Amino acid sequence: MAQDTRLVEALSFDDVVLVPALSPVEPWQVDITSKASRNVAVNVPLLSAPMDTVSEWRLAVVLALLGGIGVIHRNMSVEEQRRHVEKVKNHPIVELADIAVYEGEECCRVRETMRTLGVRQLPVVDAAETVKGYVEFAELETCSCGTPVAKLTKPGPVFELGEERKAIDFVKRGKLDAAAVTLKSRFLGAVTVHEALAVYSPALDEEGRLRVAAAISPFDIRRAQALDGFVDILVSDVAHFHNVNVISAAKKLVKSISTDFVAGNLGTREGVLDTLSKIEKVDGLRMGIAGGSICTTSGVAGIAAPTLFAVMQARSALEELGVKLDSIPIIADGGIRGPGDAVKALAAGASAVMTGYMLAGTDEAAAPLIRIGSKLYKPYRGMASRGALERRYAADRYSRVAKRVEEGIEGLVEYRGPIRRVILEFVEGLKAGLGYAGASSIPELWRTARFARITSRIGAYTGVVKTN
Numbered sequence: 001m002a003q004d005t006r007l008v009e010a011l012s013f014d015d016v017v018l019v020p021a022l023s024p025v026e027p028w029q030v031d032i033t034s035k036a037s038r039n040v041a042v043n044v045p046l047l048s049a050p051m052d053t054v055s056e057w058r059l060a061v062v063l064a065l066l067g068g069i070g071v072i073h074r075n076m077s078v079e080e081q082r083r084h085v086e087k088v089k090n091h092p093i094v095e096l097a098d099i100a101v102y103e104g105e106e107c108c109r110v111r112e113t114m115r116t117l118g119v120r121q122l123p124v125v126d127a128a129e130t131v132k133g134y135v136e137f138a139e140l141e142t143c144s145c146g147t148p149v150a151k152l153t154k155p156g157p158v159f160e161l162g163e164e165r166k167a168i169d170f171v172k173r174g175k176l177d178a179a180a181v182t183l184k185s186r187f188l189g190a191v192t193v194h195e196a197l198a199v200y201s202p203a204l205d206e207e208g209r210l211r212v213a214a215a216i217s218p219f220d221i222r223r224a225q226a227l228d229g230f231v232d233i234l235v236s237d238v239a240h241f242h243n244v245n246v247i248s249a250a251k252k253l254v255k256s257i258s259t260d261f262v263a264g265n266l267g268t269r270e271g272v273l274d275t276l277s278k279i280e281k282v283d284g285l286r287m288g289i290a291g292g293s294i295c296t297t298s299g300v301a302g303i304a305a306p307t308l309f310a311v312m313q314a315r316s317a318l319e320e321l322g323v324k325l326d327s328i329p330i331i332a333d334g335g336i337r338g339p340g341d342a343v344k345a346l347a348a349g350a351s352a353v354m355t356g357y358m359l360a361g362t363d364e365a366a367a368p369l370i371r372i373g374s375k376l377y378k379p380y381r382g383m384a385s386r387g388a389l390e391r392r393y394a395a396d397r398y399s400r401v402a403k404r405v406e407e408g409i410e411g412l413v414e415y416r417g418p419i420r421r422v423i424l425e426f427v428e429g430l431k432a433g434l435g436y437a438g439a440s441s442i443p444e445l446w447r448t449a450r451f452a453r454i455t456s457r458i459g460a461y462t463g464v465v466k467t468n
């Protein structure tokens, strides 16, 4: 057969922009709820990459409290990975010790403050200002002053702003010794209540526990079975899923699990078509090869499927099969530097994005904080870097050595503070992006987004020295 020498165009995030459109919504009204896999809803369309400098239980807890989902890496034994998942699943949403019942004047004061602020819900925080969840302020009884007594009940999902609800949620740790306004400024910092309400919305399973996913190799049935039914999603974690051996291993593996299975990484339409035609149960597609900031695959092997291109490829495969985009969600994985790239990935057809880089510098990331001179950093490395591979082979005696070449670097990223700051910026960026594109939700963005190719970099701060 003659070699096919046609060039296809593999677009990357910097090659395109989304063009603005008539907008029926204000950014704060934009709904960014989505799916991380067929049966797993998220309030923030973000998954942490299963990397050993990023995703362990601590990050997964806070990310789920903020509405996204963490994917626990697999550079550890099966037992250890299960323990990480357990820690997330058993983590309290509301710490019972922090719960108080407010009565009388105190109750009236809370209600009045919240009414003044136009707020129905505030997050519960601990001493480190980590979001613990929500408390419900339900109109169950009436206190002496005639207003309802606040009772803290099971945490619920975030209510739509402007929606009339009987229940009023509010946030507080310990006794209400300060007005909600004070709490707002202490906890929320410079952001508005509207913004904060949009962010703090835990991703919970049917039993009200935090959601969490775990990375597996399709060859590792033992690991998959140990996590099956316990974790929300099993995420395939190999560089080239479109390999006959990987596909046949996955075909076998899915027969023994009931948890959502995300296939990946894939880069092409053909890869998706082969995956879906050969594997009975595929609940999501992890798309993108060699797009990551720490990935050296394109240099080492000359291969890449840039994330934006890979998402577009998956979308065309699904459309060809007549499969709805939200029934097999596409996860854009690799090279997402911030919300702008994420908006482009979503517009191309993704339901959610996966990132290591954006989260690697946060307090909650799995690597230790390092000081060099006056600056703080956190280590960050690719999962095919020498260090990560050595750890895998040492920690997991069932791991296979498929290649003897490194495809990732080990480096440092600047310290970024608590993850909630990153997520807040991410959520607000997404909402702004959808607002510009004239879409009030992600499915609407799929239908209406228009891309334009750009001929040169659209740069912010060009020629300006940034001081903040």
Ligand SMILES: NC(=O)c1ccc[n+]([C@@H]2O[C@H](COP(=O)([O-])OP(=O)(O)OC[C@H]3O[C@@H](n4cnc5c(N)ncnc54)[C@H](O)[C@@H]3O)[C@@H](O)[C@H]2O)c1
Residues within 6 Å of the ligand: 217, 237, 238, 239, 240, 241, 243, 245, 246, 265, 288, 289, 290, 291, 292, 295, 297, 334, 382, 383, 384, 400, 401, 402, 403, 407
């Ligand atoms: N997303 C990316 O772009 C990317 C690229 C490289 C590595 N990685 C990550 O690095 C880690 C190691 O990756 P890995 O796939 O080498 O893991 P691995 O060593 O567990 O390999 C798993 C299987 O994937 C197949 N495979 C992998 N590379 C292949 C290739 N070049 N040609 C043919 N088949 C291939 C083989 O069947 C192999 O046994 C994983 O965590 C992976 O996700 C990611």
